[in-house]
Amino acid sequence: HGDHAQNRWFDTCLQFIVANSGRAGLNGEHTPCDAMIPSRLFHHIVEQEHATDPLVSARHDGYPLLPRLEAPQPLTFRTDAAIDALIADAQREADRAIAGVEVAMLETHVYGARYMKEVAKTSPDSFVQMALQLAYYRLHGAPTAVYETAATRGFAHGRTETGRSLSSESLDFCAAFDNDDVSYEVKRDLLREAVAAHQQWMREAGAGHGSDRHFLGLAEMRRPDEPVPELLAQPVFARSKTFHLSTSNVSPGRAGYSGFGPGTADGYGCNYAIDTDAIRISISANRASRVAQPYRYGDELVRALKDLMILFAKPSEVWGKDWKTRHQQDRTHARDAAVMADLNRDYMRLESKLSEKYRRVER
Structure with a gap:
């Protein structure tokens, strides 16, 4: 959920969440589409986009060198006291829902x-x-x-x-x-x-x-001033759903x-x-x-x-039949996982050096 549900956006259907460790996730807003569509999309990306270091990709099975991308820039929002209060209320409600x-x-x-x-x-x-x-x-x-x-x-x-x-x-x-x-x-x-x-x-x-979507449509057609139809008011009907x-x-x-x-x-x-x-x-x-x-x-x-x-x-x-053919994809996954682990270790070493450098500057 991020840090207190910050940097999570629901004005778009799908949000890709990518961490600097190489891990990624997907946050979906359910209204416009169902889970299987983004699931298939994410699966295709993972299957086709192999884990490589864009600066030294030539050493990993000859994947083409990727261009260096510009660093993302944070968005600056202009708010007033009323909006700030609404944001604070929303954050408290999000924290309550997450913890629950x-x-x-x-x-x-x-x-x-x-x-x-x-x-x-x-x-x-x-x-x-x-x-x-x-x-x-x-x-x-x-x-x-x-x-x-x-x-x-x-x-x-x-x-x-x-x-x-x-x-x-x-x-x-x-x-x-x-x-x-x-x-x-x-x-x-x-x-x-x-x-x-x-x-x-x-x-x-x-x-x-x-039958369920049919009954849902009938229930939604009822006006607020109309009585609930006898069938929809039955306890067994409520229990069934x-x-x-x-x-x-x-x-x-x-x-x-x-x-x-x-x-x-x-x-x-x-x-x-x-x-x-x-x-x-x-x-x-x-x-x-x-x-x-x-x-x-x-x-x-x-x-x-x-x-x-x-x-x-x-x-x-x-269990023995066609084992090599059946598990070729598993070997690809294992290789990519090893490459990602190497990249993650390189990143952690670099981060440690930078942290030590900044601590020396502060002293």
Whole structure:
């Protein structure tokens, strides 16, 4: 969030945040676009723009020499007392909001998309969704409505629809998984049924057959002086859209983590990226909640992922097949990381020398 949310701008959709250590991030304003678009953009940049020192790039695989850029100049704003007071109020509110959210960052190398596709023979997204539900069921002893972002970009001006991940099939799977009287074969069948139901729900939502945006439109059409329609006032309707699990898939997410806040006071915001042999997840929750426990939920999620392996064999040929071809990109990442580490060490040494020089001048 920066220093007290300073130097963060929301009058533009995307803000690239680049530190002098070589690390970078992206701050997104959600109104004009959805997470997958900037996620794909950022992933493409990281994949194509290799880490090099622009002054000595010729020594690193012959990348072309980059021109020296002018140093950025700070913007000077003219304000008055009233604007200064509003800025101070906004900063206090931002600090309060930041301090009120707790985030657990999780990276597990238990397995990734390769295992889910080639061994479990399932959709990676559906597989992770079932793990998310199993972890929640174990921790809280009951299911909850689950929101997953379903893209409707196949339509003109399409944005999103609610993918309702919880189903009768997924509840049956979660309820049976820790029952020792249920065989592994039955549990595996229940998982496959839950995955099939999830994929069907997501296909229908993406094809414009979801219900949540339709009801939202009807609710927004109601004038303030009109009574709330009976259906929209039903407690079961309100409960059905109280998503204590709000989730979004931004795979592959190799550049790092992404995240968002919880959708309810006692819920979790789960942003996940499924890589070839890893899963990265950020889990947010409100600190004031006496129900949500992001770190414990993260532990339960890792346990659920490990336990799901029991249902499937792991043929050795899957892990050895085409290893060199499959992991060529991983070697590129490792090389770029090493170059960036060298650049970072050079920068830190230079910074230390400059600091010592200024201290001598001050004395």
